[in-house]
Amino acid sequence: MSTICRSDIHSYQGHRPNPRPGLLGHEVVGEVVELGAEVKTDLGGDALAVGDRITWSEYFIPGANYYRDVLDLPQKSPGVDKYGHMSVHKEPHFHGGFGEYCYVLPGSWILKLPAALSDEEATPLNCGVATMMAATEAAGIAMGDAVVIQGLGLLGLYGAAIAKGRGARLVIGLDPVPARRELGARFGVDLALDPRAHEEGALVQRIRAACRPDGADRVIEVCGSPEVIASGVRVLRVGGSYVLAGLVNPNAQFSLDANLLVRNLLTLRGVHNYHPRHLIQALGFVAGERQRFPFHALVDGHYRLSEIDRAMRDAAEHRVLRAAIVP
Ligand SMILES: [Zn+2]
Numbered sequence: 001m002s003t004i005c006r007s008d009i010h011s012y013q014g015h016r017p018n019p020r021p022g023l024l025g026h027e028v029v030g031e032v033v034e035l036g037a038e039v040k041t042d043l044g045g046d047a048l049a050v051g052d053r054i055t056w057s058e059y060f061i062p063g064a065n066y067y068r069d070v071l072d073l074p075q076k077s078p079g080v081d082k083y084g085h086m087s088v089h090k091e092p093h094f095h096g097g098f099g100e101y102c103y104v105l106p107g108s109w110i111l112k113l114p115a116a117l118s119d120e121e122a123t124p125l126n127c128g129v130a131t132m133m134a135a136t137e138a139a140g141i142a143m144g145d146a147v148v149i150q151g152l153g154l155l156g157l158y159g160a161a162i163a164k165g166r167g168a169r170l171v172i173g174l175d176p177v178p179a180r181r182e183l184g185a186r187f188g189v190d191l192a193l194d195p196r197a198h199e200e201g202a203l204v205q206r207i208r209a210a211c212r213p214d215g216a217d218r219v220i221e222v223c224g225s226p227e228v229i230a231s232g233v234r235v236l237r238v239g240g241s242y243v244l245a246g247l248v249n250p251n252a253q254f255s256l257d258a259n260l261l262v263r264n265l266l267t268l269r270g271v272h273n274y275h276p277r278h279l280i281q282a283l284g285f286v287a288g289e290r291q292r293f294p295f296h297a298l299v300d301g302h303y304r305l306s307e308i309d310r311a312m313r314d315a316a317e318h319r320v321l322r323a324a325i326v327p
Contacts, residue, residue, distance in 0.1 A: 001119040002028040002097025003299055004315045004323045005127050006153070006224075007248065008084065012312050016249060019087035025097025025325065026058045026084035027127040029119055033101070043109045043276060053113045055126045057279055058083055060107040075273035081105075098308060100327045109276040111283055120299035121290060123324060124154060125282045132158040132222075133278035133285070135245040135271045136166055139218040143167035146211035148235055149189070151223025151246055152180040154298055154322055157187040159220055161293045164188035165285055172207055172216070175223070177318065187293050200231050207235045214238060222246040226254040233260055233268070241267040248272070299324045 002025040010016035011024055018024075032052045042048055061068060061077040068074040084096040092103045104110060113122050132155055141147055147163045149156045152175035160171045173189035175181055181192035191210055195203055208215045215237035221228060224246040232242055233256060247270075261268060286295055301320030303311035305327040315323040 001123045002026075002084075002325045003123045004311060004325065009312060009316045010249065011085070013316065018085060019090075021088050022084075022086060023088050023094070023096030023099060024084045025099070026082060027124050028083065028097030028102065029053060029055050029113060029122045029125075030102055030104075036106075039110075042112045043280060044111065046112045048110065048112060053115075053122075054104075055111050055113060055122060055279070055283070056083075056104050057109040057276060058127050058130075059273060060105045062107060072275065074275060098305065098325050098327075100305070109279060111279060113283070114287055117287055117290070118296055119326075120296045120324065121286055122283075123299060124158070124295075124322065125286060126279060128154045129158050129162075129282035129286060130274040130278040131155065131245065131271070132162050133281045134274040135159065135220055135222070135243050136162045137278070138269050138271045139220055139241050139243040140267075141166040141168055141218050144169045145217040146170040146172070146215075148172045148174065148207060148211075148216045148219045148232070150174050150195075150219065150221045150228045150232055151225075152177070152184045152189065152192065153222065155222040155246065156180075156220075157183060157189075157298065159222060160184060160188040161289065161295075162285060163218075163220075165289060168218075170211065172210060174203075174228075180321075183297075183321075186297070195228070195231075204231050204234045211235070211237070216240060219243070220245065224248070226252040229254045230256055233266065236264065236266055238264045239266070240264070241269065243269050243271055245271045298322050302326055 005027050008024045011018040032050050059082045062079040065077045067076045094101050094103045145168045147168045149159050152173045163171050173184040173192045174195045176196045184192045216235045219232045219242045221244045299322045301323040311323040314320050
C-alpha cells in the first residue's frame with residue numbers, strides 16, 4: 001500500500017520540480033519478496049525474512065559522509081535520493097510506491113511492522129508520522145505546554161496526537177476546512193479555530209487568551225502558507241519556539257518584525273524530513289497509542305493502481321484525507 005502525500009500531488013500537478021518520466025509514491029509499506037544476501041536485520045535489530053511486512057525511510061544515502069557522521073543530519077547527505085522522487089531511467093528503476101514492486105536500496109533504514117498494525121495505520125509512518133516526530137522534537141514540546149498547530153491536514157492531526165503524547169496540556173488547531181477541525185477533536189485538538197473567520201489581530205488575541213498566562217509555548221506550521229508566520233510568532237509567549245515544517249516549496253517569502261524575535265527571546269526553526277530515530281519513534285507511538293487515537297481513519301480512500309488518476313484528483317480536491325493505492 002502507498003498513500004498519496006501532498007508532495008506527490010504537487011509533483012503530479014507540475015508545481016514541484018521532479019524528474020520526468022518519474023515514479024511517484026514514498027509513503028509506503030510492502031512485503032519482502034526477496035532479500036539481499038547482506039540484509040539480516042531491521043533498524044531495531046529484528047531478523048528480516050521473506051514475507052515480512054516492512055516500512056522504510058523515505059530516503060537513502062550513498063554512505064558515510066559529513067552530514068551523517070558529524071552533523072547528525074543524514075537526510076541532508078550529499079547524493080541523497082528519495083523514493084518516489086526519481087527518474088524511472090535511473091537504475092534499478094523500481095523505486096516508487098505506486099507500483100507492484102519497489103526496490104529498497106542500500107542506505108535505507110528498514111523497520112519490520114507488528115502484525116497488529118493495519119496497513120492504513122502503517123503506511124503514513126515513513127513520511128507523515130516520522131516528519132511530525134522530528135517537528136515536535138524540534139519544537140521542544142514539554143509536559144504541560146500549550147501548543148498551536150497551523151494546519152490540520154494529515155501532518156497536523158498526527159502532530160496534535162504526538163503533542164499530547166509528549167505531555168501538552170492544550171492543543172489548538174487552525175484550519176479553514178470544517179471536516180478537519182471536527183476530526184481534530186479525535187486526535188487531541190482541544191480547540192479548533194477557523195483562521196479565516198477572524199481578523200488576524202482578533203485570532204492572535206483569541207489564542208493568547210486560551211494559553212494563559214502569556215501565550216503559546218510552541219507553534220508548529222504544517223499548512224504550507226507563509227502568510228501565517230507573522231501571526232504564529234505573535235501568539236508565542238516570551239521564550240517560546242516556532243517550527244516551520246510545511247513550507248516545502250520554493251518562494252515562500254514572508255515579512256516579519258524581527259524585533260519580536262529578539263525582545264521575546266523566540267526560537268524559529270525549520271524541519272525537513274527526519275532522522276532514522278524518528279522512524280522508530282513513529283512506529284512506537286502509533287503502535288502504542290492506536291487505541292487512543294483513530295489513526296486507521298486517516299487513510300479514507302482506497303484505489304487500484306489503474307485508478308491512480310482518479311485517486312490523485314480526489315486527493316487534490318480534498319475529497320479524501322489520505323488516498324491509498326493498493327496495487
Ligand atoms: Zn510525503
